[in-house]
Amino acid sequence: MTARRCAVIGGGIAGASVAASLARRGxxxxxxxxxxxxxxxASGLPVGLFAPHVSPDDAILSRLTRAGVQATLQQARALLVQGQDWNASGVLEHGVKGARRLPAHDTSSRPATPAERAAAGLxxxxxxxxxxxxxxxxxxxxVRALLTQPGIEWRGHCAVAAVVRHGAGWQLQDGAGWQLQDGAGWQLQDGAGWLVQxxxxxxxxxxxxxxxxxxxxxxxxxxxxLPLQPLRGQIAWGRCGDARLPPFPVNGHGSLVAGIAHEGAAAWFVGSTFERASTDTQVxxxxxxxxxxxxQLLLPAAARExxxxxxxxxGSPxxxxxxxxxxxxxxxxxAVGPVDEAAxxxxxxxxxxxxxxxxxxxxCGELLAARASGEPAPLxxxxxxxxxxxRYTR
Ligand SMILES: Cc1cc2nc3c(=O)[nH]c(=O)nc-3n(C[C@H](O)[C@H](O)[C@H](O)COP(=O)(O)OP(=O)(O)OC[C@H]3O[C@@H](n4cnc5c(N)ncnc54)[C@H](O)[C@@H]3O)c2cc1C
Known part of the structure; x- marks a missing residue:
């Protein structure tokens, strides 16, 4: 049977996840x-957090993030070195605007203990x-580990400007005119498909x-x-040195994670800003x-340090x-899957x-690959x- 083929545009965590989920299915x-x-x-972020969103009514976002954490954990365990590339450390959420109530059946999140609060300086x-x-x-x-799975070909330096539909009996343009290619070039298909240009x-x-x-x-x-909007963000980071910082990540209003090996030393990371409509990546x-x-709001003691x-x-780094x-x-x-199945x-x-x-x-990669492969949805x-x-084009 001929292998099913897909071109993914973008080698960040979204594209790499799609590629790996499809490749696992042949x-x-x-x-x-x-x-x-x-x-x-954005996936070049030095370190970030994965964590569930919780809500008293266990809203869709809460259920999705719970499923998402499990999917991320599974791939991290399979492909990465714990303690070096990632860690299932647990995360303390400080409700700076008040306590968030948990749904009755949530077993993986609970009120923090006094010892955990004290360790965060709260x-x-x-x-x-x-x-x-x-x-x-x-x-x-x-991303790199996902992309090294068998069945995936990484192609850098490919700035895509357009994705164009072609039909049966299509031709390719090589700059010098129209010609048909086969063999080592592009595979000619009987059915319709897409040209990435x-x-x-x-x-x-x-x-x-x-x-x-x-x-x-x-x-x-x-x-x-899709009505996608850019949202610029910046994190700060530095060397931990003697600073007394929480031994686990904290989020809630921004985040802090400390003690992560980065550029040859234990580092702390504080984030992040949110700026709409900006695509500037200057610090x-x-x-x-x-x-x-x-x-200062999230963790006053750490901010003083x-x-x-x-x-x-x-004398400070x-x-x-x-x-x-x-x-x-x-x-x-x-947004996952077909954008406009009819058109x-x-x-x-x-x-x-x-x-x-x-x-x-x-x-999202698993959801897309299951659908493309004709499997039941994993959600x-x-x-x-x-x-x-x-949902945006119907
Ligand atoms: C400051 C900051 C802090 C964050 N903290 C967290 C966090 O703690 N936890 C969390 O879950 N998320 C966090 N995020 C969000 C997270 O980084 C993103 O959700 C995620 O990385 C997006 O991945 P992506 O693959 O969709 O996009 P990207 O990683 O942006 O990948 C898109 C890829 O497409 C390529 N590309 C673009 N245009 C073209 C083109 N025309 N042709 C070919 N290739 C193209 C780019 O080169 C890029 O490699 C943070 C983001 C920021 C900015």
Whole structure:
């Protein structure tokens, strides 16, 4: 039987997850990325958190993030080195705006103990939850590990400008005119499919199924079928040195994770800013100040420990930064699967990961690959429908 073929545009955590999920099912997958190396976009974040969202009514987002954490944990356990690339450390959520109530049947999250609050430098009555099924992850490590699965071909330096439909009996343009190719070139298909083209109109790939996973650039490649918006973010990081910081990650209003090996030393990471409609990835001093202000609310004791680094005090190592651009949708859920089955069959997406790519991208890859392979969905119908890309085009 001929292998089913797919071209994925974008080698971040979304595209790599789609590619790995398809490859596990026997697909031949090409991953095209404008950059030389994988994880060149938001997935180049040095370290981030995966964690469930909790709500008293166990809303769709809560159920999706719980399923997403399990999917991320499964791939991290299978492909990465615990303690070095990721850790299922648990995460303390400090409710700076008050306590979040848990649904009755939630067994993996609970109120934090006094000892956990004390370890974070919080008062004994601070509103705080402990998420046992949560932790930190270096997303670029997961991306690279996913892309090395058999059946996946990585193709860097492939800036895609357009995805164009072709039909049976199609021809390819090679710049010098029209010609048909076979053999080592593009495979000619009997059925219809898609040509992936660069800005000069050259064909970079051809496949019956194309999955757009290009983060904030997905909107243009999908012909504006999804209302994706860029959301710039910056984190601050520095060396732990003697600073007394929580022994586990804390989130709630921004986040702090400390003691992570990075660039040859134990490092802390504080995030993140949110700036709509910006695609700027320069690190800005103002955003360092905004991240410190956020930390002062989340963890006042840790903010006091790190303040000398933020202020550039003599003898303190300088604060460093990293910035990237998230892709968000109005309902803050990803868009997965066909974007418009009637008008664009075979043009699919896995994008709109927003601030939760580390929690949701692996699950989205599984959902997409199960559907493309004709398997039952790995999620309840209501949850799969909430992620369907076609919710924006129907
Ligand atoms: C400051 C900050 C902090 C964050 N913290 C967390 C966190 O703690 N937890 C969490 O879960 N999430 C976090 N996120 C969000 C997370 O990083 C994203 O959700 C996730 O990385 C998105 O992955 P992606 O694969 O969809 O997009 P990206 O990683 O952006 O990948 C898109 C890829 O497409 C490629 N590309 C773009 N255009 C083209 C083109 N035309 N042709 C070919 N290739 C193209 C790019 O080069 C890139 O490699 C954070 C984000 C930021 C910015």
């Amino acid at each position: 697909w031949q997958v090409q991953v095209l990325d404008a950059a030389a190396q994988p994880a060149a976009g 008062a004994a009555d601070a509103p705080a939850l402990w998420h046992a099924q949560a932790g930190w992850l270096k997303p670029a490590r997961l 660069d800005a000069a109109g050259q064909c970079l790939a051809e496949a019956p199924l194309v999955v757009v996973a290009a983060g904030p650039h997905s909107a243009a490649l999908l012909g504006a079928r 800005r001093p103002d955003d360092h100040a905004a991240n410190l202000a956020r930390l 790190l303040a000398p680094q933020f202020s550039g005090a003599a 300088a604060v460093r930064g990293w910035a990237g651009v998230r892709a968000t949708l109005p309902d803050r859920l990803p 664009a069959p075979g043009l699919w997406a896995s994008t709109g990961m927003g601030s939760r790519g580390l929690t949701l991208a692996v699950l 309840a119908p209501q949850l799969a429908a909430a992620l369907a890309a076609q």
